[in-house]
Amino acid sequence: MRVYSEQKELMQVTCNGCRKNLLVENGFLREECIHVEHDFGFFGSRDGLSHRFDLCEECYQKMIGRFAVPVEEWERKELL
């Protein structure tokens, strides 16, 4: 979950999984965070809804640890 100031500056990022507040300095997130924003389509029970959440690395690891098929992983050649 993200909180912005009235000037649209990022103020706080809280992990939806464990409520940990991630490090935000001067409007920038300084800690790894998995941000998901998804618009549900026509073929499911959430038709027309959108979901958004943030996970810390630990909660992300717990989530993918329950997957029956491992996530795909590769090393990027260029980092921004």
Ligand SMILES: [Zn+2]
């Ligand atoms: Zn967490």
